Amino acid sequence: QKEVEQNSGPLSVPEGAIASLNCTYSDRGSQSFFWYRQYSGKSPELIMSIYSNGDKEDGRFTAQLNKASQYVSLLIRDSQPSDSATYLCAVTPTSGTYKYIFGTGTRLKVLA
Amino acid sequence: GAVVSQHPSWVICKSGTSVKIECRSLDFQATTMFWYRQFPKQSLMLMATSNEGSKATYEQGVEKDKFLINHASLTLSTLTVTSAHPEDSSFYICSAVLQGNTIYFGEGSWLTVV
Numbered sequence: 001q002k003e004v005e006q007n008s009g010p011l012s013v014p015e016g017a018i019a020s021l022n023c024t025y026s027d028r029g030s031q032s033f034f035w036y037r038q039y040s041g042k043s044p045e046l047i048m049s050i051y052s053n054g055d056k057e058d059g060r061f062t063a064q065l066n067k068a069s070q071y072v073s074l075l076i077r078d079s080q081p082s083d084s085a086t087y088l089c090a091v092t093p094t095s096g097t098y099k100y101i102f103g104t105g106t107r108l109k110v111l112a
Numbered sequence: 113g114a115v116v117s118q119h120p121s122w123v124i125c126k127s128g129t130s131v132k133i134e135c136r137s138l139d140f141q142a143t144t145m146f147w148y149r150q151f152p153k154q155s156l157m158l159m160a161t162s163n164e165g166s167k168a169t170y171e172q173g174v175e176k177d178k179f180l181i182n183h184a185s186l187t188l189s190t191l192t193v194t195s196a197h198p199e200d201s202s203f204y205i206c207s208a209v210l211q212g213n214t215i216y217f218g219e220g221s222w223l224t225v226v
Contacts, residue, residue: 043220
């Protein structure tokens with residue numbers, strides 16, 4: 001059974017702090033990794049994609065991938081109350097299809 | 113701006129009736145679209161893969177006769193919930209593949225069956 005696991009949270013951080021969100025996956029051959037943000041009652045929106053080991057930075061967001069440890073993370077620097085949302089990790093399986101496997105999401109609360 | 117548009121954003125229907133939700137790709141052709149359902153405080157559950165010009169592929173446990181999917185053109189897929197019941201009330205989200213294998217989601221449709 002392929003799985004993507006995330007801590008459901010809530011993860012509470014003060015405004016201005018770094019929020020660290022983690023995701024592990026079981027399919028060692030997974031190809032692509034994505035982070036989506038979902039506000040309550042809204043559909044997910046893409047934040048970051050990462051395909052190779054290491055860090056990828058985009059503004060206040062940094063995605064980190066470690067395929068050996070089967071681990072992908074998202075760092076949010078200078079967290080803002082508007083970052084409060086559920087963050088979904090998504091992984092494409094070894095087969096390379098577009099059938100993303102989603103984690104259950106981590107709820108982030110940024111406290112003003 | 114949005115790359116995938118979904119309509120309606122919300123709909124209320126009576127039990128036993130059918131309701132159609134549309135998903136359009138904007139400014140690009142989508143040979144493959146996906147339909148998800150999300151219950152409150154739960155993750156996205158893939159219902160089916162919609163393929164242009166062919167039958168949809170349904171996930172295990174999803175009734176194909178209840179959730180009719182039509183992908184008649186490269187920019188439009190529709191999901192019809194037939195003989196809706198209150199337990200079908202949920203947030204339905206479509207998505208399409210753009211730029212390699214990145215998926216973009218529509219705005220979602222809230223369905224309430226009364």
